[in-house]
Amino acid sequence: MLYTLGIDFGGGASKATLLSADGVISATHTVEYPTSYPCPGYAEQNPEDWYRATRSGIAAILKKTGVDPSDIVAVALDAATHTAVLCDGDFNVLTPSIYWTDSRSTEEVKYLRENYGGFIYDHVYHKPDTIWTLPQLMWVKKHKPDIWAGTEKIMFAKDYVRHRLTGDYVTDRIEAEGSMFFDYTTGDWSPELCALLDFPPEKLPRLVDPGDIVGKVTREASLDTGLSEGTPVLCGTTDTVMEVFAAGAVGKGQMTLKLATAGRICVVTDRPYPDRDLINYSHIAKGMWYPGTATKACASSLRWYRDTFGGDYRSIDAAAERIPIGSEGLVFHPYINGELTPYADPKLCGSFVGVRANHTKGHFDRAVLEGVVMSMLDCKKALERIGIEHSDTATVIGGGAASPLWRQMVADALGFTLVRNENSDSSFGTAMLAAVSAGVFDSLGTALDICAKRQSVTEPNQDNREAYDRLYRRYKAVHDALAPIYDEDI
Numbered sequence: 375m376l377y378t379l380g381i382d383f384g385g386g387a388s389k390a391t392l393l394s395a396d397g398v399i400s401a402t403h404t405v406e407y408p409t410s411y412p413c414p415g416y417a418e419q420n421p422e423d424w425y426r427a428t429r430s431g432i433a434a435i436l437k438k439t440g441v442d443p444s445d446i447v448a449v450a451l452d453a454a455t456h457t458a459v460l461c462d463g464d465f466n467v468l469t470p471s472i473y474w475t476d477s478r479s480t481e482e483v484k485y486l487r488e489n490y491g492g493f494i495y496d497h498v499y500h501k502p503d504t505i506w507t508l509p510q511l512m513w514v515k516k517h518k519p520d521i522w523a524g525t526e527k528i529m530f531a532k533d534y535v536r537h538r539l540t541g542d543y544v545t546d547r548i549e550a551e552g553s554m555f556f557d558y559t560t561g562d563w564s565p566e567l568c569a570l571l572d573f574p575p576e577k578l579p580r581l582v583d584p585g586d587i588v589g590k591v592t593r594e595a596s597l598d599t600g601l602s603e604g605t606p607v608l609c610g611t612t613d614t615v616m617e618v619f620a621a622g623a624v625g626k627g628q629m630t631l632k633l634a635t636a637g638r639i640c641v642v643t644d645r646p647y648p649d650r651d652l653i654n655y656s657h658i659a660k661g662m663w664y665p666g667t668a669t670k671a672c673a674s675s676l677r678w679y680r681d682t683f684g685g686d687y688r689s690i691d692a693a694a695e696r697i698p699i700g701s702e703g704l705v706f707h708p709y710i711n712g713e714l715t716p717y718a719d720p721k722l723c724g725s726f727v728g729v730r731a732n733h734t735k736g737h738f739d740r741a742v743l744e745g746v747v748m749s750m751l752d753c754k755k756a757l758e759r760i761g762i763e764h765s766d767t768a769t770v771i772g773g774g775a776a777s778p779l780w781r782q783m784v785a786d787a788l789g790f791t792l793v794r795n796e797n798s799d800s801s802f803g804t805a806m807l808a809a810v811s812a813g814v815f816d817s818l819g820t821a822l823d824i825c826a827k828r829q830s831v832t833e834p835n836q837d838n839r840e841a842y843d844r845l846y847r848r849y850k851a852v853h854d855a856l857a858p859i860y861d862e863d864i
Contacts (some may be wrong), residue, residue, distance in 0.1 A: 376814055377446045380805030381431060382613055383453035383531050385409065385475070385674060385811070390431035392439060392446075392795075393805035396843040397824035399797060400441065403434040404836035407678030410470065415477040415720075417578045417711070418470040421459050424855050428535055432599045434722040439708065443602040448587070448812035449539070450608035450804045452616045454635070458507045460514070463526040465537060468498055472510045475635070475670060475711045477720040482509035490570070492562050498646040502769075504712065505559050505670075508545035508554035511571055528578055532610050536790050539599070539607055540589025545579040546611045550654050558654075559719065571659060584611035584658050585811045608830030613657055613800040614638065614666075620744045621769035621795060622826050624659040624818060629764045630785065631792065633774025636714075637672030637746060640664045640754045641764040649754040653718045659818060665714040665762065667753035673774040675708040675724070679742045683735070691779045693736035699841040701737045703728040705849055706745030707856075712748070716756045717853075721860045731757050745781055747787045747842075748849040754788050757851030768831075778832075785834040792823050792832040797825075 376395040381388060394400050404533040407423035410416075436443060456474035461467055472478070486494060486502040494502055503508060505530075529537065530553075533626055550556040550563070557564035557580065557841040563575035582588060587606045596603040616707040621630045623642050632638040640651075646654040647665045654665045671678070676797070680690065705727045712720035726741065729793045755762065774780055785792050806821040815821040 375445060377441055378805045378808035378814065379432070379435070379446050379449045379666065380426060380801040380803070381449070381451045382615065382616070382799065382801035382804060383427070383451070383535070384800075385454065385473075385519070387432055388424065388427035388803045389505060389799060389824040390435050391799070391801040391805045392435050392441065393470075393802070393825065395809070398804065399437050401438040401621060402801070403431045403438065405430045409473060410839070413478070415475040417473040419473050421455070421467050421531070422469050423747070424531060424535050426536050432601060436600050439611040440564060443600055443605070446601065446605055446806040447603070447814065448599065448606045448608060448807035449591070449611040450811070451536050452613045452800045452804045455530070455549055456505050456507050456510075457501040458511060458553070459531065460521060460525045461527040461529060462524050465527060468524055469521045471531065472514075474505045475674070476510065477504040477712045478510040479504045479513040480641065480720050482512040483720065487691050493566070495648065497559055498554055498567075499646055499654045500554065500556050500716055501542060501650050502554070503714065503718050505714070506554040508570065509551070509569060514572060524644050526577060528573070536607055536610065536764055539591055539595045541592055541602075542589040543579050544582050544588050544609055546584040546609045547581050548584060548611045548615055548655055548658070550581055552612060567659070580692060581667040582750070584609055587811060606812065608808055610649050610804060610807075611658065614640070615655060615664060616800035616803035616807065617771045617798060618642070618664050619643070619658055619818065620800065620806065620826070621771050621798045622822050623659070623664070623686050623769060624662065625664070625704040626824070629768040631750070631770050631790065632770040632786070632835070633672055633770065634772030634773045635672065635674045637669040637753070638666045639750065639757060639768070640666035640863040641757065641762050642760060647760060647762060648666050648746040649760050652760065653714075655676060666754045668747065669708065669749035669753060670714045671708045671710045671724075673772060675710055675746055676742055676774070678710055678855065683738070685739070690739045691777055694740035695779050696739040697736050699744075699838060700845045702732065703730060704733050704741040705852055707849070707853060708742070708745045708749050715753045719857065722857060723860050725852070725856060742791070743783060744845060747783045747847070748846055750784060751842075751846055753838055767793060769793045769795060769798060771842050781832045782835070785832045786838040787846070789834050789839065793828060794830045795831070796827045796829045
């Protein structure tokens, strides 16, 4: 039996998935790693942690399955975009990587919006924000000049790990689209945007397609990981597009709804939709795109709440389920890292508003879940404003989709039918892409036909719609009242 291996690097963990040629997941393994928050607004990860997770994940997969490493015919990686790795000329990491949830580059964003906003929007199809690599690296140049002076190579998360496996120096075009160095109109790195950092485009990785085989496992990496020397390794791409693919969304109008570190609603289209409320990326399906809205802290809000106030996800769900819709007036805004759609405002802060003496921890539990749902409703309303045609059915993906309560809340508030597949995470999609590139499957469609399986369907309860509409009006009013306060320098 032949196998392919997909490895994902998410907000708090790496997941490896071993996929067999008959479309069955033979094993998965997850390894957690930390995100550091050394100052308010900061979020950093150590690239070495990603590689350690890779070694541990591969070792666990091989031990669980007993698969001969020589039967693994291709490996592919994916990761959250925007996460740059600064290296010297010998590919030594110079500093922890600024994670995409980091908001320290607020002033750099303001500068770019005021001076280059029109050019960036016309060529990058995005509005400057703290999630993008360009303002993050402008911050590094200003505040860590010694680090910047030593930077000779700029890599991205999955590319750094893959370099450790193969020694290559490339990235894919979809990853490049998330850097704010890439010009959509030319399909290449932008000399004008690179000039803002005095960093020549020639120092950036060579651009390839996600499914291109770009190297082979070296002898050193073989000894380090247990993979066979010479195993082909794909470039891979960003985690979101691999989730969209894994969910089966490859045709126009098909939609995914993501409940993960970030929350996203993505619609497959046949063209980009440049808009202040959208993040535009091309799809791995030729000629297609997946513009999407995004709430910055989705499952990460719940994780923060759990880690800060105690409990576990099951107990939070159980307590929240006993509380009525609207949490009896308690409202949570999930802006713990600022917010994207529809505000693009890194200064927004999370909040609990409307606290009364009758509120229990269960009320706070439900309010956190509802706050994220309201943020997702903001995302839906942005899609409606833009007029992108989409189905009323979405495949729900991400770790948060494991909660039946959360799925039902989303379905009721947004009016979507939610389909959940047995597997739809990015490592699964990446393993399928590797299988297509290795010739195990002849196309993306064939891979989905063989591998993707539906697990459940959540229908919206229309009786709850009015209650969620009332909650949204309160949620929106509180946002409008507090936003000017957060914008003040105190």
